């Protein structure tokens with residue numbers, strides 16, 4: 001039998017209404033601090049790939065223009081409800097594959113990927129597409145968990161991959177090889193707290209590293 005891909009999890013379809021009550025609640029504070037720290041300027045164009053139910057949306061300043069894309073219609077339906085309820089005229093959502101973006105090159109000042117690089121089957125392709133649609137000198141911002149560098153913890157978390165994939169994410173992505181393979185020109189890598197399992201990666205889009 002074929003192994004389930006993380007993005008095929010029921011979490012993003014039948015169980016989408018549960019997302020905000022569980023993961024969305026946990027993730028919001030983290031995303032708000034990352035977005036606030038970016039100090040996004042007036043008029044900036046922002047793309048968020050794998051935006052889901054729009055967990056991050058309340059954090060974006062109204063003076064920027066945000067497009068959220070996602071593959072899952074059930075997740076996007078909730079995001080769209082929030083946009084209407086809150087009259088977020090600066091945000092719109094579209095159904096689209098992050099691995100095959102329907103935007104022209106050099107189109108956004110920021111491309112965000114929050115909790116999604118371990119959900120797509122090809123995280124390097126996701127970054128390649130992010131770099132393509134991001135303007136030269138624009139920012140690529142990734143927030144995600146990565147496989148622990150501790151041999152024991154790394155082994156244990158990787159062993160759980162078939163289970164977590166069923167739940168909706170992979171535990172098999174090592175940060176350093178990922179950054180190298182994706183040719184991400186990293187400015188900053190940090191964690192929001194010492195014990196956090198998630199890392200924040202901020203890169204400047206250097207088109208000269210494209211392949």
Ligand SMILES: C[S@@+](CC[C@H](N)C(=O)[O-])C[C@H]1O[C@@H](n2cnc3c(N)ncnc32)[C@H](O)[C@@H]1O
Pocket residue numbers: 007012023024027049050051052053054055056069070071072075096097098099113114115116119120
């Ligand atoms: C863990 S959720 C993260 C949602 C949101 N970014 C957050 O932080 O709450 C992962 C999201 O990625 C979406 N996704 C998975 N594969 C995708 C793809 N190829 N293109 C676009 N979105 C995708 C899923 O549908 C889901 O909404």
